[in-house]
Structure formats: structure tokens, C-alpha cells
Amino acid sequence: MQRTDRAPGLRERKKAQRREALVAATHDLVRERGLDNVTVDEICAAVGVSTRTFFNYFPSKDDAVLGNSRQEIPDAASLEFVQGGPTGDLVTDIGHLLVVALDVPVLSTERLADVYDVVSREPRLLAHQMAWMEQQRVTYQELLEARRDVVPSPHDPELVALVLTGLIRAAFTRWHHAGGNGPPSAFVAEVVAECRALLAPDQAP
Numbered sequence: 001m002q003r004t005d006r007a008p009g010l011r012e013r014k015k016a017q018r019r020e021a022l023v024a025a026t027h028d029l030v031r032e033r034g035l036d037n038v039t040v041d042e043i044c045a046a047v048g049v050s051t052r053t054f055f056n057y058f059p060s061k062d063d064a065v066l067g068n069s070r071q072e073i074p075d076a077a078s079l080e081f082v083q084g085g086p087t088g089d090l091v092t093d094i095g096h097l098l099v100v101a102l103d104v105p106v107l108s109t110e111r112l113a114d115v116y117d118v119v120s121r122e123p124r125l126l127a128h129q130m131a132w133m134e135q136q137r138v139t140y141q142e143l144l145e146a147r148r149d150v151v152p153s154p155h156d157p158e159l160v161a162l163v164l165t166g167l168i169r170a171a172f173t174r175w176h177h178a179g180g181n182g183p184p185s186a187f188v189a190e191v192v193a194e195c196r197a198l199l200a201p202d203q204a205p
């Protein structure tokens with residue numbers, strides 16, 4: 001696990017641009033008509049893509065407003081983690097897992113400001129965001145429970161999953177404060193190291 005500033009390839013850049021365009025169109029339409037009066041079909045028409053393409057990026061209209069992409073950890077990374085890898089040290093392996101999970105296109109800092117503006121107009125989106133975050137926590141807890149079945153551990157998966165989601169938030173916060181350049185995964189190593197130093201200083205590198 002290390003901090004990297006890998007430049008995205010052409011395909012990744014195109015996907016990020018399309019994702020940003022979908023979010024921008026959603027914001028424009030919601031500001032104009034209100035959340036309940038905008039359909040996925042209208043968003044797709046504004047960008048010139050199919051509804052199938054839309055759902056490749058976002059599970060729902062509300063997720064498009066919030067910029068919540070489908071964040072699926074690759075099967076290979078999940079399997080490696082569940083089997084006790086890649087190093088055998090839980091904290092280090094969580095760091096590796098988060099690097100994979102957060103190596104995704106994210107909205108620009110300017111677009112995030114638009115997200116906050118739209119949410120202030122549509123308070124129900126806060127509940128949707130909380131539900132989305134809870135689903136992420138459940139996903140990580142299930143991985144931790146599966147790992148404990150393979151590699152016995154005294155640590156409670158529910159508690160570890162809560163800490164893990166806190167690390168995700170910390171990585172995104174560092175990313176935002178650094179100007180929003182590159183993927184949030186670039187900040188995983190440092191937040192994991194600080195967490196380890198705080199909770200287990202004798203084991204910190």
C-alpha cells in the first residue's frame with residue numbers, strides 16, 4: 001500500500017467526463033424543475049446517452065444528484081482480502097482494500113459544491129446519502145465477517161467496519177483539502193498510518 005499519483009488513461013478520462021456530464025445535467029434539471037419532476041430519461045436525453053449507460057454509472061436518479069457511483073470492489077481484491085491477504089496483517093490489508101475501492105473517478109471540487117447546493121434544496125437527499133453510506137458499511141462488514149471465518153480474529157467486524165468507513169471519509173477529506181486532484185486512494189496510506197499510530201502506537205511503522 002502506497003500513495004500514488006497515477007495519471008488516468010484515455011478510457012478512464014472518458015468515463016470520468018461522461019460521469020461528470022451526467023451529474024451536471026442532473027443538477028441543471030433539478031434546479032430548474034425540482035427533484036420529483038426530473039426523470040432519468042430526461043437526464044439521458046440532455047447528455048445524449050442511453051438509460052442503460054446511465055445505470056452503468058449510477059443506481060438511481062438520486063445517486064446521480066449526489067455523485068454516488070457504483071463502487072464495487074473487484075472480485076479478485078475481495079477474495080484476496082477474505083482469504084487473509086495480501087499481507088496477513090488486518091490493518092495493512094484494510095489499507096490495500098481501500099486503495100482498490102477508492103481508485104475511482106470522483107467529482108471535481110466545483111461539482112461537489114453544486115452537490116451541496118442541490119442537497120440544501122432537496123433535504124430528502126440527506127436520507128438517501130445516509131442509506132448509501134450504511135450500505136457501504138454493511139458491504140465491508142460482510143467482507144470482514146467472511147475473512148474472520150477463514151482467519152480467526154478477536155476483532156468485532158461491525159466495529160472494524162465502522163472504523164474502516166471513517167478511514168474512507170478521512171481519505172476523501174484529505175483529497176478535498178489537497179485540491180481534489182487524482183483519486184482519493186492516494187491518501188489512504190497516510191490516514192491508515194495515522195490511525196494505526198493513534199490506536200496502537202507500539203505497532204506504528
